[in-house]
Amino acid sequence: xxxxxxxxxxxxxxxxxxxxxxxxxxxxxxxxxxxxxxxxxxxxxxxxxxxxxxxxxxxxxxxxxxxxxxxxxxxxxxxxxxxxxxxxxxxxxxxxxxxxxxxxxxxxxxxxxxxxxxxxxxxxxxxxxxxxxxxxxxxxxxxxxxxxxxxxxxxxxxxxxxxxxxxxxxxxxxxxxxxxxxxxxxxxxxxxxxxxxxxxxxxxxxxxxxxxxxxxxxxxxxxxxxxxxxxxxxxxxxxxxxxxxxxxxxxxxxxxxxxxxxxxxxxxxxxxxxxxxxxxxxxxxxxxxxxxxxxxxxxxxxxxxxxxxxxxxxxxxxxxxxxxxxxxxxxxxxxxxxxxxx
Amino acid sequence: xxxxxxxxxxxxxxxxxxxxxxxxxxxxxxxxxxxxxxxxxxxxxxxxxxxxxxxxxxxxxxxxxxxxxxxxxxxxxxxxxxxxxxxxxxxxxxxxxxxxxxxxxxxxxxxxxxxxxxxxxxxxxxxxxxxxxxxxxxxxxxxxxxxxxxxxxxxxxxxxxxxxxxxxxxxxxxxxxxxxxxxxxxxxxxxxxxxxxxxxxxxxxxxxxxxxxxxxxxxxxxxxxxxxxxxxxxxxxxxxxxxxxxxxxxxxxxxxxxxxxxxxxxxxxxxxxxxxxxxxxxxxxxxxxxxxxxxxxxxxxxxxxxxxxxxxxxxxxxxxxxxxxxxxxxxxxxxxxxxxxxxxxxxxxxxxxxxxxxxxxxxxxxxxxxxxxxxxxxxxxxxxxxxxxxxxxxxxxxxxxxxxxxxxxxxxxxxxxxxxxxxxxxxxxxxxxxxxxxxxxxxxxxxxxxxxxxxxxxxxxxxxxxxxxxxxxxxxxxxxxxxxxxxxxxxxxxxxxxxxxxxxxxxxxxxxxxxxxxxxxxxxxxxxxxxxxxxxxxxxxxxxxxxxxxxxxxxxxxxxxxxxxxxxxxxx
Numbered sequence: 062x063x064x065x066x067x068x069x070x071x072x073x074x075x076x077x078x079x080x081x082x083x084x085x086x087x088x089x090x091x092x093x094x095x096x097x098x099x100x101x102x103x104x105x106x107x108x109x110x111x112x113x114x115x116x117x118x119x120x121x122x123x124x125x126x127x128x129x130x131x132x133x134x135x136x137x138x139x140x141x142x143x144x145x146x147x148x149x150x151x152x153x154x155x156x157x158x159x160x161x162x163x164x165x166x167x168x169x170x171x172x173x174x175x176x177x178x179x180x181x182x183x184x185x186x187x188x189x190x191x192x193x194x195x196x197x198x199x200x201x202x203x204x205x206x207x208x209x210x211x212x213x214x215x216x217x218x219x220x221x222x223x224x225x226x227x228x229x230x231x232x233x234x235x236x237x238x239x240x241x242x243x244x245x246x247x248x249x250x251x252x253x254x255x256x257x258x259x260x261x262x263x264x265x266x267x268x269x270x271x272x273x274x275x276x277x278x279x280x281x282x283x284x285x286x287x288x289x290x291x292x293x294x295x296x297x298x299x300x301x302x303x304x305x306x307x308x309x310x311x312x313x314x315x316x317x318x319x320x321x322x323x324x325x326x327x328x329x330x331x332x333x334x335x336x337x338x339x340x341x342x343x344x345x346x347x348x349x350x351x352x353x354x355x356x357x358x359x360x361x362x363x364x365x366x367x368x369x370x371x372x373x374x375x376x377x378x379x380x381x382x383x384x385x386x387x388x389x390x391x392x393x394x395x396x397x398x399x400x401x402x403x
Numbered sequence: 404x405x406x407x408x409x410x411x412x413x414x415x416x417x418x419x420x421x422x423x424x425x426x427x428x429x430x431x432x433x434x435x436x437x438x439x440x441x442x443x444x445x446x447x448x449x450x451x452x453x454x455x456x457x458x459x460x461x462x463x464x465x466x467x468x469x470x471x472x473x474x475x476x477x478x479x480x481x482x483x484x485x486x487x488x489x490x491x492x493x494x495x496x497x498x499x500x501x502x503x504x505x506x507x508x509x510x511x512x513x514x515x516x517x518x519x520x521x522x523x524x525x526x527x528x529x530x531x532x533x534x535x536x537x538x539x540x541x542x543x544x545x546x547x548x549x550x551x552x553x554x555x556x557x558x559x560x561x562x563x564x565x566x567x568x569x570x571x572x573x574x575x576x577x578x579x580x581x582x583x584x585x586x587x588x589x590x591x592x593x594x595x596x597x598x599x600x601x602x603x604x605x606x607x608x609x610x611x612x613x614x615x616x617x618x619x620x621x622x623x624x625x626x627x628x629x630x631x632x633x634x635x636x637x638x639x640x641x642x643x644x645x646x647x648x649x650x651x652x653x654x655x656x657x658x659x660x661x662x663x664x665x666x667x668x669x670x671x672x673x674x675x676x677x678x679x680x681x682x683x684x685x686x687x688x689x690x691x692x693x694x695x696x697x698x699x700x701x702x703x704x705x706x707x708x709x710x711x712x713x714x715x716x717x718x719x720x721x722x723x724x725x726x727x728x729x730x731x732x733x734x735x736x737x738x739x740x741x742x743x744x745x746x747x748x749x750x751x752x753x754x755x756x757x758x759x760x761x762x763x764x765x766x767x768x769x770x771x772x773x774x775x776x777x778x779x780x781x782x783x784x785x786x787x788x789x790x791x792x793x794x795x796x797x798x799x800x801x802x803x804x805x806x807x808x809x810x811x812x813x814x815x816x817x818x819x820x821x822x823x824x825x826x827x828x829x830x831x832x833x834x835x836x837x838x839x840x841x842x843x844x845x846x847x848x849x850x851x852x853x854x855x856x857x858x859x860x861x862x863x864x865x866x867x868x869x870x871x872x873x874x875x876x877x878x879x880x881x882x883x884x885x886x887x888x889x890x891x892x893x894x895x896x897x898x899x900x901x902x903x904x905x906x907x908x909x910x911x912x913x914x915x916x917x918x919x920x921x922x923x924x925x926x927x928x929x930x931x932x933x934x935x936x937x938x939x940x941x942x943x944x945x946x947x948x949x950x951x952x953x954x955x956x957x958x959x960x961x962x963x964x965x966x967x968x969x970x971x972x973x974x975x
Contacts, residue, residue, distance in 0.1 A: 263480035263887070264862070265749045265778060265805050266836075270537065270563040270591070272749065274672075275698055 294384055300328050300361075300392040311384040317376055321363065328392060365390050409434075413442045422447045441465055448472070449907050451489060451513065452932065453960045456497035467506045468532075469494075473513035475910050475956055476860070477885055479537060482912060482954070484938055486969045489513045493967075499526035507532040507558075514538070520545030524552035531583075532558035539565040543592065547573035554578075557610075558586040568594030575600040584608040588615035590639050590670060590696075598624045606631045615639025618672040626655040633661045637691075639670035647677050656681040669693035669719075676704040686711035690738075693719040695745045702756075706731045716771075717741040722756035722778060729761035733768025741774035749778070749805060759786030766793035774799040782839055783811045787821025797829040801836035807863040807888075810840040817841050823848035826856075836860040846870035850877025858883040871895035875902050885910040893920035900928050908958035912936075919948030921955055925975030932964060933957040935973040 294311040307327050314320045363375040367386040375383070375390070407415075416439060419425055429439040445468040448454060460466070473489025491513045498505055505527040515538045523530065530553045543566060549559060550573055574596045577584075584604070589596075596619060605611060605628050613636060614628065620641035629635070645652045665685045674697050686692075689712050694700060698721060700708075705720060706728040712718075715736040722744050724732070732739070742765060744757055759782045766772065766789065773796045782804050802822075810817055818839040826832060826849055833855055837845065841864035849856065850873035857880055865871070871891040874884065875898065884906065892915030903909055903924075918935070925933040936954035964974045 261807070263477065263482045264807055265746065265803055266480045266860075266862070267745065267749060267778075268479045268537065268563060269481055270565065271695070271745070274591075274696055275747070 296365075296387055296389050298324060298327070298390040298392070301394050301397065303328065309390070311387065316380055317383075320375075324363065324390070324392065360395055361392050362395050363390065364393050409438050412438050416442050420445075444468060445507075446470070450958050450960075451491075451494070452965045453907075453958060453962070455962050456494045458962070460497060460501045460503055464503070466503050468509075469498075469505065469507070470509040470511075471513060472511045475885070475908060476512075476883070477887065477910055477912070478512055482887065483956075484936065484969075484971065486514075487936070487972065488965065488967055488969070490967060491515050492519045495519045495523050495526070499523075503527075504529055506530055507534075509534040509536075510538055511536040512538065514540040515545070517541050517545035517548070521548040521552075524548045529555060531555055532560075534558065534560040534562070535564050536562045537564065542567040543569045543573045543594065546589075546592075547576040550574065550581075551576040551578065554581065555583050556581065557583050559584075560586055560588040560613075561591050562588065564591050566592055568592055570594040572597065574604065577604050579607070582607050583610065585610045586613035586637075587611065588613065588639065590615040590617050590641070590672070592617045593619075595619050602627050602631065608632070609634075611635065613637035613667075615670060616641035618642055622655060622678075623651045626651060626658055629655070629658045629662055633658075634664055635662060636664050637667040637669075638662070638665050640668070640672075641670055642673040643671050643678055644673050644675040645678055647675075647680075652678065652681065660684050663688065665689070667691035667693075669696075671697035671700065674699040676700055679704055679708055682708065683711045687713060689715055691715075691717040693717075695719040695721055695743065697721070698723075698747055702728050710735055712736060714738055719743040719745070721745050721747040723747045725756055726758055726761035726764065729757060730764040730768075733764045736769060738771060739765075739769040740771050742769075742772065743776040744778055745776075746778040746805060756780070759783050762786060763789050763793075766790040770794070771796065773797055776801045776803075778803045778805060780805055781809060781812050782818060782821065783813050784816060784818055784821035784824075785811075785813070787818065788824040791821075791824035791828040795828045795830075797825070797832050799834040800825055800829065800832060801834065801860070802838055803836065804839040807838055808840050817844070819844035819848065823852070826852040831855055834858040837864055838862060842866050843870040843873070846873040850874050853878055855880055857881060859885070861886045861889055863888045865889045865891060868892055868895035872898055875899055881905075882907045884908075886912070886914060888913040890915055893917055896920050897924060900924055903928065903931055903957060904959050906959065908956065910954075910956050911952075912954040914952075916952050916955055917948060918950045918952055921952055922948065922975050924957070929963075930959055930961075931957050932960050933975045934968070935975065936971060937973060938971050 295308045296311060297306050297308055299306045309320070309323060309327070311320070314323065364372050365375050365383070365387045366372055366389045368388060372391070378386075412435070416425075416428060419428060422445070425439060425443060429436045440462050442465060443463045444465055446459065446463055446466055447470040448459070449472050451471045451473050459469075471491065471494065473491070474483055474487060477483060478487070489512060491510055495508075499522055505523075506529050508523065508530075509532075513535075515535060520541055523533070525548075533549055533553075533556075541564075546559070546561070546566070549556065556577075574589075577600075581604075585608075587604075587608075596617070598620065601620070602624065605614065611632050612634065614632065615637070616625070616628075616639055618641045620628075622643060622645040625640060625643070629638075645655075659681055662685060666688060668682070668685070668689055668691070671694060676699065679700070686708065692709075692712060692715055694705060694708075700721075700723075702723045702725045705724040709715075709718070709724075709728070709732050713735055716738050718732065718736065718739060718741070720743070724744070729744075732742075744761070747756065757777075757779045759779065762775075762777055762779070762782075763786050770793075772794050775797065776799070779802075782802060811821070818837075819842055822835075822837060822841070822845045826835070830852075832853055835849070835853065835856060835858070837860070843866045846865060846869070849859070853859075854877075856878045859874060859878070859881065861884075868891055870889070871886070872895050874881070875895070881902075885908075887910075891911065896911070896916050897920055921933050921935060925931065934956045935952050936956065938953070968974060
C-alpha cells in the first residue's frame with residue numbers, strides 16, 4: 062500500500078489540478094494537448110512520418126485518404142453560422158472506419174514502424190461540438206479537440222477556420238499519426254448545426270445487435286446497409302473515367318440537391334483533370350461551378366442501380382423511396398445514358 | 404478428514420450450489436476433490452479457451468449443465484474481427500462422443516453452426532435447455548433441428564443473436580408430442596413464422612411460463628396466445644399495433660386482465676402508443692419492464708406507463724424518457740434495483756435526452772438501486788458525488804457519457820472526483836465502466852477503494868502508465884480488465900506479470916503497448932495466451948518489436964495455444 066500512498070503525496074499536487082494546464086498549445090485557441098510520452102511539445106512527438114505542410118490545412122499527407130479538394134466551399138452551407146465546419150471540411154466522411162475491413166486506413170498507419178506510432182501527442186477532446194456548449198462561454202479545452210487515437214478513426218480533414226471561435230475543432234499540424242475522428246456534418250441543417258457525433262469504432266459501447274434493431278425499428282427500413290454503423294447507408298459512387306470509386310452515406314442528405322452538390326465536390330477533381338492538389342479558393346469556385354455546369358448541363362448524368370439491378374435516372378422518385386432502393390450510384394456521360402430516358 | 408461415508412459428504416455438497424463454493428470445496432483435500440467432481444452437475448467456463456472439452460469431460464463425468472463464453476466482451480462493439488474464434492463445435496462434438504448426459508447448454512458470444520445445433524439435438528436424449536446470448540453463425544434451420552429432435556425440451560431462449568432467418572418453418576418442427584415447453588424466446592428472429600403453429604404450440608404447453616415473441620407476431624395472435632396461456636410469468640410482445648377501437652383490441656384488453664401472473668414484460672418492437680393503456684392493469688405486478696427495444700414509445704408514453712409500476716425492480720428503458728420521466732420513476736418505483744437507460748439516438752448530439760439530473764433523481768428516490776447502466780450526454784462531479792451519497796449498494800455501475808472524453812460541463816474538470824466518490828462509498832462494487840474526461844487520479848481512487856472490483860472497462864482515459872498500475876496493484880479481486888484508447892504501455896503491462904494469472908483476461912486496444920513487450924510477457928508467462936490481433940493488410944508477422952500493437956487480448960489457460968486461430972491473430 063505504501064507505494065500507492067507515496068504516489069498520492071507526490072502526485073497529488075500536480076495531478077489533481079487539471080493536467081490540461083500543463084501543456085496548452087501555443088495557438089491560444091484553448092486547445093489542450095495531451096502528450097502521453099511526456100514530451101511537452103506536441104510537435105516533437107511526431108515521428109509517425111506524417112510531415113506537416115505549413116500553410117496547408119491537411120494533416121494527413123496520405124493522398125489516398127484525402128477527402129477532396131481543400132479549400133472547396135460548400136455552396137449550401139451557411140458558413141457564418143456554422144462554426145463547426147470551415148469550408149474545408151464539408152466533405153462527408155467517406156471513410157467511416159469499419160471494424161475489420163478498413164484496410165486502407167489502418168494499413169497506412171501501420172506501415173509506420175516506430176514506437177511512437179500513436180504518439181499520443183494526442184489531442185483529447187470532444188468529437189463533436191454542440192451548440193449548447195457554445196453558450197457556456199469558457200468551454201473546456203476538451204470541447205474543441207478531436208481525440209487523436211490511432212486506429213480506426215475515419216480520416217477526415219480536420220481543418221478549421223483560423224479565425225473562428227474558440228470552439229472550433231482545431232487542426233493539428235503535427236498530429237502524431239494523423240488519425241482524426243471523423244466528424245460528419247449534416248449539411249442540411251438550419252442555422253443550428255446539430256453536429257453528428259463522429260463515428261468512432263465501437264463507441265458508444267452498445268451491442269451491435271441493439272443498434273441494428275433500433276435502426277430497423279425506427280427507420281422502418283428493411284435494408285440497412287449498416288455494416289459501417291447504424292443509421293448509415295453507404296453506397297459506391299463511380300464515375301466514368303475516374304480511376305477509383307468513392308462512397309457516400311445517403312443518410313447524410315435529405316434531398317437530391319444535397320447529394321448532387323456533395324458528388325460535385327467529390328468528383329470535381331476528376332472532371333477537370335486536376336487531381337485536387339492544393340487548389341486555391343479562387344480556382345475551386347471556378348472548378349466547382351464548372352463542374353456544376355457539367356453535371357447539371359449536358360455532359361454527365363447521375364444514375365443509380367436499384368434493388369432489381371436496373372440502372373435508373375436519379376431524381377424521379379421521392380427521396381425516401383430513392384434511398385431505400387438505391388444500391389449504387391454512377392455518374393455517366395450523357396451520351397451513355399440515353400437509354401435511361403428523360 | 405472424512406468422518407462420514409462419501410455418500411453423506413456428497414449429500415452435503417448438494418446444498419452447495421454456487422460455482423465459487425464448489426470450486427473451493429474441491430480444493431480442500433483429495434477425497435473432497437473426488438467426491439465433488441463426481442457429484443458436480445453444473446459447470447461454468449468463462450473463457451472457452453482456458454480449458455479443452457476433453458479435460459472437462461474427464462473431470463466431471465456427471466456433467467448436466469454447461470455454460471460457455473467465447474469472445475471477449477469488446478466483441479459486442481465490433482472491436483473483435485469476424486472469425487476470431489469462440490466456436491462451440493468442438494465442444495459439442497466432444498460431448499457427443501462422450502457419455503455425458505448433457506441437459507443444458509448456455510452460450511454467450513460464441514459461434515454456433517447449424518451442424519452443431521443438429522448434432523446437439525440428436526446426441527443428448529434428455530436435453531432440456533438451450534440458451535444462446537449474443538451468438539452468431541446459425542440459421543433458423545439449426546433452431547428447427549432443436550425443435551424437432553429434443554423431445555423433452557423445456558427452454559429455447561435466443562437472446563440478441565445474429566440469426567440468419569430462413570423464414571418459417573422452424574416453429575412447425577416442434578412435434579405434436581412436445582408439451583414440455585416452459586420458456587420460448589425468439590424475439591431476435593427477424594423472419595416470418597407460422598402463426599397457427601405458434602398458437603397450437605402454446606395451447607399444448609401447459610407449463611409455459613415465459614414467451615417472448617418477435618416482431619412479426621401481430622396483436623390478434625397475441626390475444627389468442629394470451630387466452631391460451633394466462634399463466635405466463637414473462638411476456639415479450641412482438642408487434643403491438645392496432646386500432647384501439649377495434650374488436651380485437653377490446654378482446655385483448657379483456658384477456659390481459661386475466662394474466663395476473665405476468666411479472667416481466669418486454670418487447671414492443673413495433674408499437675402504437677395509443678394501445679398502451681391495455682397494459683396498465685398488469686403493470687401493478689411487474690417486477691421487470693424492458694422497453695429498450697421500443698423506440699415507438701415517446702417520453703410521455705413511457706412516463707404514463709411507469710406510473711403504474713409500483714413494484715418494479717428492474718427497468719430497461721430508452722433515454723427518450725428524459726430526466727423528468729426518470730423523476731417519475733424515482734417517485735414511483737421504490738423497489739427499483741436495476742436501471743438501464745439506453746440511447747435512442749447514439750450518434751446524434753441533438754437533444755440531450757437524459758443528463759446527470761435524471762440520475763440524481765433516481766439515486767434519491769430509489770434506495771435499493773444496486774445495478775446501473777446509464778448512457779447520457781453529460782455528467783458532473785457534483786451529480787456523481789450526490790449519487791454516491793444516496794446509493795451505497797452498487798454492485799454494477801456503468802456510466803457511458805456519449806462523448807467519450809467529455810469533462811464536467813459546469814467546472815471543466817475531469818470526472819475523477821465523481822467516480823472516486825462512487826467507488827469510495829460503494830464497497831461492494833463488482834463491475835465498473837468509466838467514461839468522460841478522466842486522468843490517472845481516478846485510477847488511484849479505484850485502486851484504493853474498489854477492493855471487490857471484478858470487472859473494469861476503460862476507454863479514452865488516463866494520462867500515463869501509473870493509471871493502469873494503480874488498478875493492477877490495488878484491485879485484488881480483478882478478473883477482467885478491458886482497456887481501449889488509453890495511454891498505457893509496456894511499463895504498466897510488464898510490471899506485475901503474475902497478476903494476469905489471477906485474472907480471467909486482459910484486453911488492450913489502441914494503447915501504447917509494443918510488440919516486444921507482448922513477446923516478453925508471453926515468454927515469461929507460459930500459462931497465458933497472448934494474442935495479437937492484427938487486421939492490417941500486411942500479414943507478415945516479422946514485426947519490429949517497437950511497433951505498437953493495435954489489439955492485444957491475453958487470458959490464462961491450462962491448455963496452451965488454441966488451434967483454431969484465424970490468420971490475423973498472432974499467438975506469441
